[in-house]
């Protein structure tokens with residue numbers, strides 16, 4: 001049966017379908033609906049006050065007895081930002097002026113948050129999985145989580161990254177193909193133009209590591225799930241597909257843009273957040289394209305206010321290359337629909 005393997009058994013999943021933990025786009029209601037339907041719900045925790053981390057996990061636990069994946073982006077920010085991003089800030093000022101947003105704020109350094117307060121909460125509430133983007137946390141934090149029974153998952157965009165993650169203690173690796181919406185998980189600074197698509201990356205990672213591999217990037221329906229499982233994945237992780245669920249915290253204009261996207265509507269750029277990520281191309285990206293961005297997440301803090309007017313041309317419209325094939329359904333229904341479609345795909349070849 002395509003849906004059962006060592007990873008699904010360990011996480012007690014009915015379906016090897018993971019909902020990507022997409023920062024503040026994810027909600028306890030979204031994650032719980034996915035887990036209650038037999039998939040794995042995920043919650044982004046980066047940049048949150050520790051009380052909010054606790055609240056989000058407890059909110060999930062009230063709604064679901066299923067497994068949970070909590071996620072952190074791990075980044076480095078220089079201590080001194082006083083001398084960077086002058087041209088970018090000047091361009092942003094013209095956009096702020098258009099919306100009456102006042103002066104562009106001074107950038108402040110900010111550290112990635114998997115600090116001791118967060119770790120304490122995770123060790124107390126014991127999510128079944130903790131996942132990381134942009135590399136793994138320090139070995140003591142990683143080992144503490146593992147000793148508490150939490151599995152460790154991390155994204156790789158190349159075979160070398162996957163091999164390094166296995167060596168450094170990840171229990172599961174995500175093969176993130178270039179099709180993927182959102183941030184590139186790369187932590188070795190491989191140029192985006194050299195990062196492979198999932199059809200190439202996934203079987204090569206499966207060949208190179210002995211831990212389970214989760215496929216991510218452009219997976220949106222039963223056919224693409226079946227293809228990923230055939231290429232050796234133990235599970236799939238879908239981001240863009242879950243953005244259209246009513247439980248996701250996504251602006252209406254963003255949902256509408258996803259429903260109208262086509263295969264060549266997206267691009268990878270660092271001008272929205274300071275790190276390369278895939279978005280629907282819009283006026284905001286084109287306007288900022290010629291200036292060097294501030295480091296992540298300072299750049300994101302400066303572009304976020306522009307979305308408040310509700311104009312999709314000035315929003316961060318995160319999307320993967322297969323947005324066109326996504327459907328708007330409540331999350332639980334979506335998981336069951338994806339599972340049934342995958343079943344049908346495999347039956348066609350039986």
Ligand SMILES: Cc1cc2nc3c(=O)[nH]c(=O)nc-3n(C[C@H](O)[C@H](O)[C@H](O)COP(=O)(O)O)c2cc1C
Nearest residue numbers: 020022023133180181182217218238239240318320
């Ligand atoms: C809106 C959005 C936000 C994301 N944020 C995160 C994140 O915070 N952490 C993470 O590990 N992956 C994040 N991702 C990437 C996903 O984990 C996954 O690699 C990607 O969504 C798969 O490609 P797809 O969008 O084509 O399904 C994000 C993706 C999207 C679309």
